[in-house]
Amino acid sequence: MRKRFPICLFLMLCVCLIAVIFSGCGGAGGPDGPGGSGTEYTLVVTVAPQGTGSVMLDPAGGKYKSGTNVILRPVANDGYEFIGWDGDNKADLDTDYDYWKINMDGHKKIIAAFAELLPNQVARPTAVPVGGMVAAGTEITLSVTTEGATIYYTTDDSTPTSASTIYDASAKPTVPDGGLTLKAIAAKAEMVDSNVATFHYSTPRPIEQQTFAVGGVSFDMRLAPACSNFPYGMFEETEDVDIDFWIAETEVTCELWHTVRTWANDPVRGAQRYFFQSEYFIDPPIEEQRLLPLDLISWRDAIVWCNALTEYYNATSGKSLGCVYTYGGQVIRDSRDTNAVACDQAIMTAGAKGFRLPISKEWEMAARYIDGIDWLPYDHVSGDTSGHCYPDVTSTRVGDYVWYADNSGATIHPVATKQPNHLGLYDMSGNVAEFCFEIHNKSDDYRVLRGGHCFSQTATYFLLVSYENWADPAYGVFGYGFRFAATK
Numbered sequence: 001m002r003k004r005f006p007i008c009l010f011l012m013l014c015v016c017l018i019a020v021i022f023s024g025c026g027g028a029g030g031p032d033g034p035g036g037s038g039t040e041y042t043l044v045v046t047v048a049p050q051g052t053g054s055v056m057l058d059p060a061g062g063k064y065k066s067g068t069n070v071i072l073r074p075v076a077n078d079g080y081e082f083i084g085w086d087g088d089n090k091a092d093l094d095t096d097y098d099y100w101k102i103n104m105d106g107h108k109k110i111i112a113a114f115a116e117l118l119p120n121q122v123a124r125p126t127a128v129p130v131g132g133m134v135a136a137g138t139e140i141t142l143s144v145t146t147e148g149a150t151i152y153y154t155t156d157d158s159t160p161t162s163a164s165t166i167y168d169a170s171a172k173p174t175v176p177d178g179g180l181t182l183k184a185i186a187a188k189a190e191m192v193d194s195n196v197a198t199f200h201y202s203t204p205r206p207i208e209q210q211t212f213a214v215g216g217v218s219f220d221m222r223l224a225p226a227c228s229n230f231p232y233g234m235f236e237e238t239e240d241v242d243i244d245f246w247i248a249e250t251e252v253t254c255e256l257w258h259t260v261r262t263w264a265n266d267p268v269r270g271a272q273r274y275f276f277q278s279e280y281f282i283d284p285p286i287e288e289q290r291l292l293p294l295d296l297i298s299w300r301d302a303i304v305w306c307n308a309l310t311e312y313y314n315a316t317s318g319k320s321l322g323c324v325y326t327y328g329g330q331v332i333r334d335s336r337d338t339n340a341v342a343c344d345q346a347i348m349t350a351g352a353k354g355f356r357l358p359i360s361k362e363w364e365m366a367a368r369y370i371d372g373i374d375w376l377p378y379d380h381v382s383g384d385t386s387g388h389c390y391p392d393v394t395s396t397r398v399g400d401y402v403w404y405a406d407n408s409g410a411t412i413h414p415v416a417t418k419q420p421n422h423l424g425l426y427d428m429s430g431n432v433a434e435f436c437f438e439i440h441n442k443s444d445d446y447r448v449l450r451g452g453h454c455f456s457q458t459a460t461y462f463l464l465v466s467y468e469n470w471a472d473p474a475y476g477v478f479g480y481g482f483r484f485a486a487t488k
Contacts, residue, residue: 039065039066040063040064040065040066041063041064041066041104041105041106041107041108042062042063042064042107042108043057043062043063043064043070043102043104043107043108043110044062044107044108044109044110045057045062045072045110045111045112046087046109046110046111046112047111047112047114048086048111048112048113048114049114051077052076052077052080052114052115052116053074053075053076053077053080053082053112053114054074054075054077055072055073055074055075055110055112056072056073056074056075057070057071057072058070058071058073064104065104066104066105067103067104067105067237067238068103068104069101069102069103069104069229069238070101070102070103070104071096071099071100071101072093072099072100072101072102072110072112073099073100074112074114076114077114079116079117080114080115080116080117081114081115081117081123081124081195082112082113082114083113083114083115083124083195084113085100085110085111085112085113086110086111086113087109087110087111088108088109088110089102089108089109089110090110090111092108093110094132094229095129095130095131095132095133096132097128097129097130098128098129098130099130100130103228103229103238105238115195118192119192120190120191120192121191121192121193121194122144122146122149122186122187122188122191122192122193122194123144123145123146123149123186123194124144124185124186124194124195124196124197125142125143125144125151125153125167125184125185125186125194125197126142126143126144126197127140127141127142127143127182127184127197127199128140128141128143129201130199131199131200131201132200132201132202133201133202133203133204133372133373134175134201134202134203134373135175135203135204135371135373136175136176136177136203136204137174137175138174138175138201139172139173139174140172140173140174140175140182140199140201141169141172142167142172142173142184144186144194146186146188146191146194148188149186149187149188149191149194150166150167150186150187150188151166151167151184151185151186152164152165152166152167152184152185152186152187153165153167153173153182153183153184153185154182154183154184155173155180155181155182157181157183158183159183159196160183160184160185160196161185162187164185167184175201175203176203177203177206178202178203179200179201179202179203180201181198181199181200181201182198182199182201183196183197183198183199184196184197184199185197204225204371204372204373205225205372207222207223207225207423207424208222208223209221209222209223209249209424210223210246212313212317213316214256214259214260214263214309214312214313214316215259215260215262215263215312215316216259217255217256217259219248219249219250219256220248220249220250221246221247221248221249221486222246222247222249222423222424222425223244223245223246223488224241224244224245224246224247224362224365224366224369224423225244225372226241226242226243226244227240227241227365227372228240228241230365230368230375231368231375231377231378232361232364232365232466233364233378233466233468234378234461234464234466234467235378236377236378239361239364239365241361241362241365243487243488244487244488245358245362245485245486245487245488246485246486246487246488247358247362247366247423247425247483247484247485248425248483248484248485249416249420249424249425249426250293250415250416250425250426250427250483251293251294251415251426251427251431251432251434251481251482251483252293252294252305252481252482252483252484253290253291253292253293253294253415254281254285254289254290254291254292254293254294255285255289255290255291256294257280257281257294257297257305258281258282258283258284258285260305260308260309260312261274261276261281261282261305261308263308263312264305264308264311264312264333272311272333273333274304274307274308274333274334275333275334275335275336275339276297276301276304276305276335276336277298277300277301277335277336277337277474278296278297278298278301278335278476280294280296280297280476281294291414291415291416292412292413292414292415293412293415293427293431293432293481294432294481294482295412295432295476295477295478295479295480295481296476296477296478296480297476297480297481298335298472298473298474298475298476299435299447299471299472299473299474300335300340300343300344300473300474301335301476302357302435302482303325303332303335303343303346303356303357303437304325304332304333304334304335304343305335306324306325306354306355306356306357306484307323307324307325307331307332307333307354307355308333309354309355309484310322310323310324310354310355311323313354313355321352321353321354321355321486322349322351322352322353322354323349323352323354324348324349324352324354324355324356325346325347325348325349325356326346326347326349327341327342327343327345327346327347328342332346337474340474343473344473348437352487353486353487353488354486355484355485355486356437356484356485356486356487357435357436357437357482357484357485358436358437358483358484358485359436359437359438360436360437360438360448360450360468362436362485363434363436363450363451364450364465364466366421366423366425366428367382367421367425367428367429367450367451367465368382368465368466369421369422369423370385370422371422376465378464378465378466379391379464379466380395380464380465381395381398381401381402381429381430381463381464381465382401382402382421382425382428382429382451382465383400383401383419383420383421383422383428383429384397384398384400384401384402386398389458389459389463389464390458390459390460390461390463390464391459392459393458393459395458398458398463400418400419401418401419401421401429401430402418402427402429402430402431402452402463403417403418403427403430403431403454404429404430404452404453404454404455404456404457404458404463405454405455405456405457405458406457406458408430408431408454408455410454410455411454412431412432412453412454412479413431413454415427415431418430418431425483427451428451428465429451429452429463429464429465430451430452430453430454430456430463431453431454432453432454432479432480432481433449433450433451433452433453433456433462433469433471433479433480433481434449434450434451434481434482434483435447435448435449435450435471435480435481435482436448436449436450440468440470441468442470443470445472445473446470446471446472446473447470447471447472447473448468448469448470448471449468449469449470449471449480450467450468450469451463452464452467452469453479453480454479455479
């Protein structure tokens with residue numbers, strides 16, 4: 001093999017910046033379409049050095065509605081090769097199998113860097129996937145455009161040589177749990193070796209589970225990992241969840257509700273006694289009711305009960321989690337109509353890690369989750385990858401995950417009797433609809449309600465992972481319940 005020669009780019013000196021500001025407009029959203037804001041942002045892609053290549057954008061254009069994901073594909077001119085990205089917003093680039101993408105949540109500037117190949121030099125290897133987060137076990141396909149060249153690679157971060165592993169398409173390298181860095185060169189007799197190509201891969205964290213208990217009743221929660229740019233809403237905008245959070249595997253059961261309510265409402269608690277507007281399950285549930293999801297309680301009852309669960313858990317575990325819901329600096333312990341103002345103006349106390357309702361984007365992230373790389377489309381029920389259930393139904397497995405109008409017999413069913421979604425959560429679609437904390441954009445008088453219930457039909461919005469229904473916070477309704485969350 002002949003000696004490899006380094007290439008010096010001197011990007012800042014040799015770049016004749018060619019700012020390719022593409023014209024065009026984004027998709028539906030904002031005042032001109034459903035579901036988005038009217039804000040537009042500009043993507044400026046610069047090729048360095050000038051004349052060495054280009055970048056294909058999809059959608060084409062340079063002006064995009066806020067939240068648009070733009071795909072970038074670099075194309076080298078003859079005698080050059082793409083070597084990487086630079087620029088003010090390099091860190092905002094993400095990968096998706098065989099391309100790069102960037103979310104237009106602001107104005108963006110990206111540099112696509114290319115390098116000249118030496119005379120008689122082998123081209124640099126390319127990889128699919130190109131890098132980023134992938135599922136453990138994903139195969140890496142390497143290729144090179146120089147006919148007859150052999151690819152050598154390493155996975156221990158060392159520089160590959162002719163003594164390194166030879167790439168074999170019948171025994172491709174795979175990404176292990178925890179990820180890897182793969183480095184590759186290509187070589188051919190009587191030619192100069194290629195430059196080193198480096199590909200970084202990570203894998204999703206395993207989903208953690210934790211068991212909690214109060215009053216002899218246990219419940220399990222799953223840790224939903226923080227993530228960015230996951231699809232959100234019926235118009236496939238994007239959202240971020242910045243902090244890991246715990247979310248209950250099941251909807252609150254009648255047994256757990258009664259256990260916490262009884263402790264919280266005990267007169268022995270004195271000034272810290274809890275009061276609830278709903279009188280549902282003052283008495284213990286019978287055996288057939290224990291594991292039914294609770295309904296017929298209001299949103300106000302739910303947030304006060306979450307505070308009670310926090311204090312009960314602290315009292316029995318020795319923990320000191322902060323109650324989340326306060327008004328005027330005081331923990332809210334009364335959901336009765338006489339305390340409606342405090343409940344309806346409750347704030348989520350900053351830094352409090354007690355039990356609470358999920359916020360709407362947390363709920364949707366948990367409902368859509370597949371592996372942190374792929375997400376369920378907006379028109380699916382939670383857990384079901386077989387097909388959509390709106391506006392028509394192509395799913396062949398909706399009944400495996402959901403208690404709904406066609407299989408529920410118009411009644412609720414015990415929790416966790418259908419299959420869980422990919423995060424390990426049961427009944428995220430169907431059985432009972434679930435309160436979230438936020439005010440609904442329909443009206444300040446309503447709160448967000450998610451997931452549909454046992455009366456919900458397919459081919460309608462209600463069961464979808466993306467749909468925000470609404471509920472009056474003052475009233476308990478058949479089929480309306482909740483599951484709780486907690487910030488890690």
